[in-house]
Structures are given as structure tokens and as C-alpha cells.
Amino acid sequence: MNLVIGSMGVVLTLAASLTGSLTIVAGLKKSRERLRSIGAKYAWVAFAGMAISTFAMQRALITRDFSVKYVAEQGSSLTPPLYNVATMWSALEGSILLWGLVLAGYLAIVAKKFSNRLSDEMVSWALVTMFLVTAFFALLMLGPANPFQSFDPPLGYDGPGPNPLLQNHILVAFHPPILYLGYVGFTVPFAFAIAALVTGRLGEGWLLITRRWTLFSWACLTFGIILGAWWAYDVLGWGGYWGWDPVENASLLPWLTGTAFLHSVLAQERRGLLRVWNLSLVCSTFLLTILGTFITRSGIIASVHAFSEGGIGPWLLWFFALVLLIVLALIFWRGDRLRSQGGIDSALSREGAFLANNLAFGAFAFVILLGTIFPLIVEATQNRQISVGAPYFEKMSMPIGFVILFLMAIAPVLPWRKAGTELLRDRLEWPAWGGALSLVVAVLVGARGFIPLLGFGFAGFAGMSAIRHLALSVRRNKVRGFVGRSNGGMVVHLGVVMLSLGLIASSSYVSQSSFTLEPGETVNFGGADITYESSEQIVYSNRIQEKVQIRVDGDILQPSIERFTASGQLVPSPTTKTSSSKDIQVALLDPPEDDDQSIVIQITEQPLLVWIWVGGFVMLFGSVLSAIPSTKRKQTLVMPNESSVQAEG
Amino acid sequence: MSLGKSGLIILAVVSVGFVVLLATRGTQSNQPNFDLVGEPAPLFQADTVTGGEFDLEDVLIANRALIPKDQVWVAVNFFASWCTGCIIEHDELLAFHDEGAFSSNGVKCNTKLVSVAFNDNAKDIERFFEKYGGDWPVLLDEGTNRVAINYSVMTAPETVLIAPNGLVTKKIVGPITYEKLSAGIEC
Numbered sequence: 001m002n003l004v005i006g007s008m009g010v011v012l013t014l015a016a017s018l019t020g021s022l023t024i025v026a027g028l029k030k031s032r033e034r035l036r037s038i039g040a041k042y043a044w045v046a047f048a049g050m051a052i053s054t055f056a057m058q059r060a061l062i063t064r065d066f067s068v069k070y071v072a073e074q075g076s077s078l079t080p081p082l083y084n085v086a087t088m089w090s091a092l093e094g095s096i097l098l099w100g101l102v103l104a105g106y107l108a109i110v111a112k113k114f115s116n117r118l119s120d121e122m123v124s125w126a127l128v129t130m131f132l133v134t135a136f137f138a139l140l141m142l143g144p145a146n147p148f149q150s151f152d153p154p155l156g157y158d159g160p161g162p163n164p165l166l167q168n169h170i171l172v173a174f175h176p177p178i179l180y181l182g183y184v185g186f187t188v189p190f191a192f193a194i195a196a197l198v199t200g201r202l203g204e205g206w207l208l209i210t211r212r213w214t215l216f217s218w219a220c221l222t223f224g225i226i227l228g229a230w231w232a233y234d235v236l237g238w239g240g241y242w243g244w245d246p247v248e249n250a251s252l253l254p255w256l257t258g259t260a261f262l263h264s265v266l267a268q269e270r271r272g273l274l275r276v277w278n279l280s281l282v283c284s285t286f287l288l289t290i291l292g293t294f295i296t297r298s299g300i301i302a303s304v305h306a307f308s309e310g311g312i313g314p315w316l317l318w319f320f321a322l323v324l325l326i327v328l329a330l331i332f333w334r335g336d337r338l339r340s341q342g343g344i345d346s347a348l349s350r351e352g353a354f355l356a357n358n359l360a361f362g363a364f365a366f367v368i369l370l371g372t373i374f375p376l377i378v379e380a381t382q383n384r385q386i387s388v389g390a391p392y393f394e395k396m397s398m399p400i401g402f403v404i405l406f407l408m409a410i411a412p413v414l415p416w417r418k419a420g421t422e423l424l425r426d427r428l429e430w431p432a433w434g435g436a437l438s439l440v441v442a443v444l445v446g447a448r449g450f451i452p453l454l455g456f457g458f459a460g461f462a463g464m465s466a467i468r469h470l471a472l473s474v475r476r477n478k479v480r481g482f483v484g485r486s487n488g489g490m491v492v493h494l495g496v497v498m499l500s501l502g503l504i505a506s507s508s509y510v511s512q513s514s515f516t517l518e519p520g521e522t523v524n525f526g527g528a529d530i531t532y533e534s535s536e537q538i539v540y541s542n543r544i545q546e547k548v549q550i551r552v553d554g555d556i557l558q559p560s561i562e563r564f565t566a567s568g569q570l571v572p573s574p575t576t577k578t579s580s581s582k583d584i585q586v587a588l589l590d591p592p593e594d595d596d597q598s599i600v601i602q603i604t605e606q607p608l609l610v611w612i613w614v615g616g617f618v619m620l621f622g623s624v625l626s627a628i629p630s631t632k633r634k635q636t637l638v639m640p641n642e643s644s645v646q647a648e649g
Numbered sequence: 650m651s652l653g654k655s656g657l658i659i660l661a662v663v664s665v666g667f668v669v670l671l672a673t674r675g676t677q678s679n680q681p682n683f684d685l686v687g688e689p690a691p692l693f694q695a696d697t698v699t700g701g702e703f704d705l706e707d708v709l710i711a712n713r714a715l716i717p718k719d720q721v722w723v724a725v726n727f728f729a730s731w732c733t734g735c736i737i738e739h740d741e742l743l744a745f746h747d748e749g750a751f752s753s754n755g756v757k758c759n760t761k762l763v764s765v766a767f768n769d770n771a772k773d774i775e776r777f778f779e780k781y782g783g784d785w786p787v788l789l790d791e792g793t794n795r796v797a798i799n800y801s802v803m804t805a806p807e808t809v810l811i812a813p814n815g816l817v818t819k820k821i822v823g824p825i826t827y828e829k830l831s832a833g834i835e836c
Binding site for chain 2: 165236294300314317320321324325328331332335373376377379380389514516561572589590600602
């Protein structure tokens with residue numbers, strides 16, 4: 001039953017997407033608005049199809065319908081309810097279904113939002129683009145990533161359940177959907193960019209239309225990445241939160257180009273600059289989400305976290321190649337209209353800073369893409385296998401990160417066009433004091449080392465620049481001084497500063513040690529008294545938990561090791577004592593055989609680590625503030641008018 | 650032709666090269682298999698840190714010519730110099746390497762210990778062994794983690810015990826003890 005319903009949903013989405021796109025194209029060719037309007041309505045049918053398929057999958061998971069192969073392979077009667085829902089995105093086919101659902105959701109919302117503007121060719125072409133992308137994902141679900149294949153379960157069959165690592169943390173339920181909202185959301189600005197190229201209306205119109213969509217997607221991607229790091233930190237137990245694994249890099253790549261776009265778009269809106277660059281960035285961001293999925297799902301790069309599944313690789317690669325070809329051809333075709341109206345007058349200007357920012361983010365993305373695919377290049381040219389590990393990424397990303405922090409301090413104080421040195425000196429006074437103060441405080445609390453201190457200095461510099469901007473804005477506009485794009489952006493900058501402080505401190509001053517403790521024994525680690533109090537064994541439906549009670553400076557922490565019944569796999573569950581100044585994470589490495597036996601624990605202490613997560617929340621909050629209009633009057637979206645187009649041509 | 654257009658053509662050529670590179674690389678099946686126990690051990694061959702080579706197949710082929718008492722059990726230990734659990738279990742590995750394992754009837758069995766570096770580099774591994782001792786073969790598997798992937802190893806330490814007939818008899822996730830590793834070895 002679930003098989004039939006689920007498959008029908010996918011077919012419905014495919015049919016609706018193709019019909020919708022063809023109807024709109026016909027409407028465009030015959031200049032009949034009614035056809036376009038009918039075509040747009042198919043967006044709802046496409047969404048309904050994905051909703052039906054998701055319903056069928058969830059129903060199959062909840063009722064343990066093992067006649068669905070995906071449920072037989074990933075589900076289990078022992079999986080607790082929340083993780084059972086999340087099982088939908090614990091393997092490839094279900095992840096693609098989630099992708100399809102989110103994509104069709106965006107498609108339907110775009111169709112609704114622009115339903116009264118279908119006379120505009122740009123909106124119609126954007127819908128066609130989105131329909132075609134949706135059709136591709138529906139095709140994947142009928143081909144190499146079919147979530148509704150049948151299985152003939154033997155009597156009494158029970159599935160293994162999802163990977164145990166995906167069953168012991170609440171964030172598993174939230175990290176992937178939020179990340180997907182970000183990944184998939186970039187389809188909207190991409191669709192409008194394609195529409196702008198097709199219609200030749202390459203002014204600022206498409207940017208204004210997609211501004212909030214881009215911001216929303218970026219905020220979701222940012223938050224999704226940070227939740228992923230948080231999950232890794234909480235689950236892995238050695239204080240790590242980022243390993244430069246291809247899977248992690250794949251999520252960072254579109255984030256970097258997306259962040260660059262959010263900045264450079266301002267230079268185009270304000271001064272009509274960087275047109276080709278902005279189009280390229282939006283298209284690159286979309287392409288990188290596809291490339292990232294290809295890299296992590298094709299098995300082309302060996303990674304312990306990139307388990308390949310089925311024959312989806314070639315499909316994704318050819319889709320990537322096709323989109324790349326179309327984008328390049330369109331830009332080539334529209335090359336003449338893409339010339340910017342003016343140039344950058346002075347490097348010492350807001351637009352100059354945005355250009356530098358974009359170069360930094362572009363370099364960052366290039367460095368990571370190169371590091372990720374370099375093993376393939378070497379393998380192809382020299383026929384030997386090599387790896388690019390964390391040291392490369394750390395060495396390359398650190399200076400770029402510092403440049404970005406520096407630019408974060410400078411750019412907000414720079415005026416458009418040209419800045420005089422006197423003005424700059426005046427406006428940078430606060431930020432400079434902020435940087436100096438941050439450096440002095442860091443030295444006073446015992447921070448040492450040139451690179452981390454440099455980082456703290458830059459962070460203080462950038463932080464105070466954002467505070468200065470907000471303080472001036474609040475003085476003028478009271479509470480409304482926090483909202484609007486530039487003010488909200490400064491709140492995001494504050495979040496980035498907090499995150500940077502957390503990253504620099506936690507990676508530079510990490511200390512780790514392991515101890516064998518008898519019951520009642522106390523050791524001192526980094527000034528904290530650590531006592532092993534007692535242990536207990538708890539039997540759950542799907543696992544047995546060996547839990548110990550450790551007293552860390554008066555607080556009880558309960559790290560455990562869990563043995564999953566179905567796979568026999570052991571998964572450590574560390575616990576963390578968090579404070580604003582440091583995290584102490586305790587992982588149980590060896591549980592006691594009996595109550596009076598010794599245990600082995602590993603303790604990791606990292607200063608300021610919590611600020612990484614706080615910074616992530618502040619970035620999200622700042623994104624929300626950015627989306628609120630800064631002036632009281634209701635803003636209406638400005639569509640590009642023909643006169644400006646003619647002026648461009 | 651304008652500068653912009655020639656730039657685009659260069660970009661197009663690079664893109665084609667990029668796609669061709671990706672399209673012509675072999676893909677590997679990385680389907681994880683956590684239930685390795687009872688199945689044939691994935692074969693592997695890799696260079697050791699000291700410049701030698703280890704091939705599991707050679708050991709298993711040699712076993713066929715031996716009487717059961719002389720056949721070799723292979724313990725494959727996945728470790729990393731950055732992993733604390735690996736430091737903890739190192740004394741136990743030293744004991745396993747030096748003392749070997751005993752059958753339930755008290756006969757000493759032939760065992761071979763091989764370590765496979767997980768997300769690590771040669772320099773750190775050498776330092777690790779200089780500090781903690783041990784002179785068994787250490788395979789680099791550098792960067793590719795191919796051996797680790799074939800054994801569905803998610804993190805270090807993990808240890809797999811392979812019987813002389815080539816079947817995996819045990820997979821221990823987390824630090825081992827001498828007893829845990831040597832229990833069940835019969836010859």
C-alpha cells in the first residue's frame with residue numbers, strides 16, 4: 001500500500017513538473033497569460049505529490065512496513081519514535097525524498113507568492129527553471145534513488161535500524177532538514193538568475209525579487225552547518241567539531257559562495273557593479289550544492305563519511321554538467337548586456353571592500369574545492385593515491401579567515417565611492433580600540449601564541465566595528481536601529497565574531513588527557529576536581545547503556561557507552577560541562593565490568609567553545625533582523641522597468 | 650573577441666576538463682557493513698611505515714598449506730596517534746604481540762598483529778611507536794582510508810580478528826583489552 005501511494009506521489013510530481021514547465025513555455029511562446037497561470041498551478045500538484053510520498057514513507061516507517069525496501073534496510077521495530085521519523089533522511093533514497101519535498105515546497109510558495117505577476121516573463125521563466133529542477137529530482141526517485149522499491153520480508157523480519165551514530169542525538173532530527181532548507185533554497189535565486197539571463201533583463205530586478213529568499217536559504221544553511229558541528233562535538237567525544245571531511249566541505253562550499261553573493265549583491269543594487277560576478281555566484285552556489293551531493297554520494301572520493309549508494313553518481317554529474325553548460329552558454333549569449341554601468345572608483349570604498357570580501361570568499365571556496373578534489377587530479381595524472389588532510393585546510397583557511405575578519409571591521413565604516421583618510425581615521429577609532437582591548441584582555445587571561453592573539457585582535461576589531469554601527473543606528477532610530485539589512489547584517493557580524501573567538505580559543509588551547517579511575521578516586525585536571533562516583537547499566541528497547549557518574553567540580557556528568565542491540569556497535573555518548581569560559585567534555589572509554597571495577601575516561605577541556613554555538617544563534621537572529629524592513633513604510637518589490645533595461649543595452 | 654568572452658571560453662574549457670575528470674574516475678562501493686563478523690575479511694595490501702609491504706591474502710594463502718595448529722590468526726587494529734583510546738589500549742596490544750594467544754586447551758596459537766593508521770600521517774605514527782613501543786607492521790593507508798572503509802571503521806580505535814580461514818570472528822569498537830582480543834582464538 002505504502003509502496004503504491006509513495007510511487008504514485010513521485011510520478012505525480014514528475015508529471016506535474018513537466019506539464020507545468022511545458023504549459024508555461026507554451027504560454028510564453030503564444031503570449032497567453034492564462035496558460036502561464038494554469039502552468040503555475042501545477043506547482044501545487046508537484047508539491048502534493050511529494051507530500052503524498054513523504055506521508056507514505058513516514059507511514060511505512062511508523063508501521064514498520066518492511067515491504068518497502070528502504071524501511072527494511074534502514075528501519076527497525078526497536079528505533080525510538082523521534083529517530084524513526086528521522087530515519088527518512090538517514091540514507092540516500094530518503095534524503096533525496098526530503099530534498100524533493102523541500103524543493104516542491106519552495107516551488108509551490110514561489111508560485112503562490114508570484115501568482116499575480118505571471119504576466120512578467122521573468123517570473124514565468126523562473127518557475128520553468130524550478131519545475132525542471134524538481135522534475136530532475138523526481139526522476140532520481142524513479143531511477144537510482146528510488147525510495148519505494150519493494151522487498152519481500154521473511155516471516156518475523158526486523159530491520160537493522162539506522163546507523164547507531166544517527167540514533168543517539170536529538171540534533172539528527174533537525175540538522176538535515178534545516179541544512180536542506182538552505183541547500184535547496186538556493187534554487188530560488190538560481191531560477192531567477194536563469195530567468196534574468198533568458199529574458200535579458202539583467203538589471204537589478206531579479207536581485208530585489210530574490211533578496212529575502214537568498215537570505216532565508218543562507219540563514220538555514222548557516223544554522224544547519226553549525227548544528228552539524230554541534231552534533232559532531234556532542235557525539236564524537238574528542239572535542240572535535242569540524243574535520244574537513246569531504247561531506248563537511250561539501251556543505252561549506254555553497255555557504256562560502258552564498259555569503260560572497262549576499263555582500264556583492266549590495267554593490268550591484270547600489271551601483272550596478274559586478275553583474276556577471278553576481279550571476280556567476282548564484283549559479284555557482286546552486287551548482288556546488290549539486291556537486292557536493294555528487295562528491296558525497298558517488299563514492300568518487302574515499303571518505304569514512306561518504307558512503308556511496310547505488311548508481312546516482314553519473315546522474316548527478318550529468319545534471320551538474322548540463323546546468324553548467326546552460327549557465328555558461330547563457331552568460332556568453334548575454335555577455336554584451338552584462339557590462340556594468342560603472343567601475344570601482346577607489347579601492348578605499350564600500351564597493352572596494354565588497355570586492356575584496358568576494359575575492360577572499362572566492363579564494364576560500366577555491367582552496368576547499370581544490371583540497372577536496374586534489375586527490376582525484378593526482379590519481380588521474382600520476383596514478384597514485386594521496387590525501388589532503390586537515391593541516392592543508394587549516395593552513396590555507398586561517399589567513400583567509402583573518403582577512404575576512406579584517407574586512408568585517410573596515411567595510412561597515414567605508415562610504416560608497418571613495419573614503420578620505422581623515423574620515424576613515426575617525427570612524428575606525430572605536431574598532432581599533434576594540435581590537436586593542438580584545439588583545440590586552442586575551443593576554444591578561446593567559447592567552448599566548450602569535451596566531452591566536454592576532455585572531456583575537458582582529459575579532460575585537462571587527463566586533464567593535466559592528467557595535468559602533470549598531471550604536472549609531474540605535475541612537476538615530478531607537479529599537480528599529482537593529483532591523484533592516486545593514487543593521488541585521490551587523491548582528492550577523494557579531495555572531496561571526498563570537499564564533500571566531502570560539503574557534504580560535506577552542507582550537508588553540510585544547511587540552512586533553514585520559515585517566516583510569518577506581519570508584520571514589522579523584523584526579524585534578526586543569527584545575528578541576530574529577531571524581532568517579534558510581535556506574536549503572538540501563539537496558540532500552542534498542543540498546544544497552546553503560547553509564548557512569550563523574551563529578552566535575554561539584555556537578556555530576558554522566559557519560560556512557562551504548563551498545564546497540566541490532567548491530568552490536570558501541571557508541572560512546574560523552575557529556576559536557578559548559579560554561580561561558582570553557583567546556584569540559586568527559587567521554588567514557590572503558591566501562592567497568594562490575595560496580596567496583598575501574599573505568600577509563602577521556603577529558604577534553606576547550607576554552608570559549610560554547611561561543612561557537614552562541615555565535616551561530618546570533619547569526620540566525622541577525623538574519624531574521626535583516627529580513628525586517630528598516631523603514632516603517634511597507635516596501636513593495638520593485639520590478640525592473642524597461643527603460644533601465646534599454647539603458648543597459 | 651572581448652576579454653569577457655575569451656574568459657568565458659577558458660572557463661568553459663576548464664569546466665569540461667573538470668567534468669571529464671570526475672566522469673572518468675572510478676567510483677568505489679562504500680556501503681558500510683557493520684555486521685562483518687562471520688563474513689570473509691576484505692582483503693588488503695598496503696605499504697608499512699618502515700617501507701615494507703603487507704598483504705593479507707599472502708597470509709591466508711600460506712595458511713592453507715599449514716596444519717591448523719600452525720595457522721595464523723590476524724588481528725587488524727585501526728588506530729591513530731591523535732586518539733586517546735589508542736594510547737589506552739596500546740599496552741594490551743603490546744601484550745598480545747609479545748605473548749600471543751592461547752587456545753582453550755592451553756596451546757599457544759600463531760598470531761599476527763597489524764595496525765592500520767586511520768586519518769594519520771607517517772611522521773606522527775613513527776613518533777607514536779617510538780614513544781609507546783611495538784614493532785609489528787603498521788600500514789599507512791594514508792588518506793585513502795581504503796582499508797578502514799572496507800572494514801566499515803567509523804573512528805579509531807577498532808580492532809578486527811580474522812580467523813585462519815579468512816572469516817572475521819570479532820570486531821571490537823573502542824579500546825581493546827588483551828582478554829577481549831585473545832578470547833576465542835583456537836588452534
